[in-house]
Amino acid sequence: MSMGKNTLLSGFEKFVIKNPEGCWGWSGCIPKNPRYGQFRHNMKLERAHRASWIIHFGEIPTGMFVLHKCDNSICSNPDHLFLGNNYDNNKDAYLKGRNKILWAYGEKNPRAKFTNQQIKEIKNFEFHFRWQRQLKRD
Numbered sequence: 001m002s003m004g005k006n007t008l009l010s011g012f013e014k015f016v017i018k019n020p021e022g023c024w025g026w027s028g029c030i031p032k033n034p035r036y037g038q039f040r041h042n043m044k045l046e047r048a049h050r051a052s053w054i055i056h057f058g059e060i061p062t063g064m065f066v067l068h069k070c071d072n073s074i075c076s077n078p079d080h081l082f083l084g085n086n087y088d089n090n091k092d093a094y095l096k097g098r099n100k101i102l103w104a105y106g107e108k109n110p111r112a113k114f115t116n117q118q119i120k121e122i123k124n125f126e127f128h129f130r131w132q133r134q135l136k137r138d
């Protein structure tokens, strides 16, 4: 276990760009989709934010996902990461997609194609998400 951790650490340290002020960067491979920092570890690809979690906090429990508080999928700053279940993961992905869509949406945008029901759903998600974040902070 400790051997694996050392290898994970050295692989991670090789590419991570630690920014004391905020999000951490990645100088290694970053595929387009999903946009996560990656490196090779024990013959397979490991994601930077997952490696960071394991290095700083320990093993990721089965069925749990390492998610970003900072909406920066490349970031591996352990202070910006949190564990979530599959529901959180889906919601997170949904909201990140939604951020892009909502940004383009609006009465000012003639290409907006949302129904009132969809907008209501989006706003519900937003509220729920903020509320959950608030709980985590307290």
Ligand SMILES: [Zn+2]
Pocket: 022, 023, 024, 070, 072, 075, 076, 077, 080
């Ligand atoms: Zn970050």
